[in-house]
Amino acid sequence: NAGVTQTPKFRVLKTGQSMTLLCAQDMNHEYMYWYRQDPGMGLRLIHYSVGEGTTAKGEVPDGYNVSRLKKQNFLLGLESAAPSQTSVYFCASSRRSYNEQFFGPGTRLTVL
């Protein structure tokens, strides 16, 4: 099992550009999450999904959109990137919301 994988690992964008981060899990988990990690800030929840076709806002959702068209995939989109979105993005999944969350290796995004 690969667990949770994220694509790409690194990306540099210019302000105003758009991009999509892909998260995939092969554990048949119902719940998936997107977090951002900034220096000295810990992880903050952006959006999450409780199942295929459903998404919900987390603590810091502004500037991001998500989609969960397939159970194993959770996409995070930036429509118009801003320097404030420079961060490391982590995807996670769990069987249920009260179960352990398994994290991917992260995507390091820089917005110039």
Place this chain on the structure above:
Amino acid sequence: GQQLNQSPQSMFIQEGEDVSMNCTSSSIFNTWLWYKQDPGEGPVLLIALYKAGELTSNGRLTAQFGITRKDSFLNISASIPSDVGIYFCAGQQLSGAGSYQLTFGKGTKLSVIP
């Protein structure tokens, strides 16, 4: 949003020494978790605590769920070089949307001097 106060922010210790770090909050949590993050990787769960007062060990790691449900600590005994990394506490509770969510502390960066 809710905040977890994790301390210390960073530690430099000699190999073989014991380490202690803690998290406090003004909010009550159902579950406390401790994660470790190695450089360039995602966090990995070390210990999960489910009951107030619970004391749980995982090898050289020991963690406790505070009796007030507002705090937790993690101890590492006889530290070794591979203990280097960032340790995060996380509190879990039911959100207004009906699912459980995690609130993370800001992390404790541990450096071990051989």
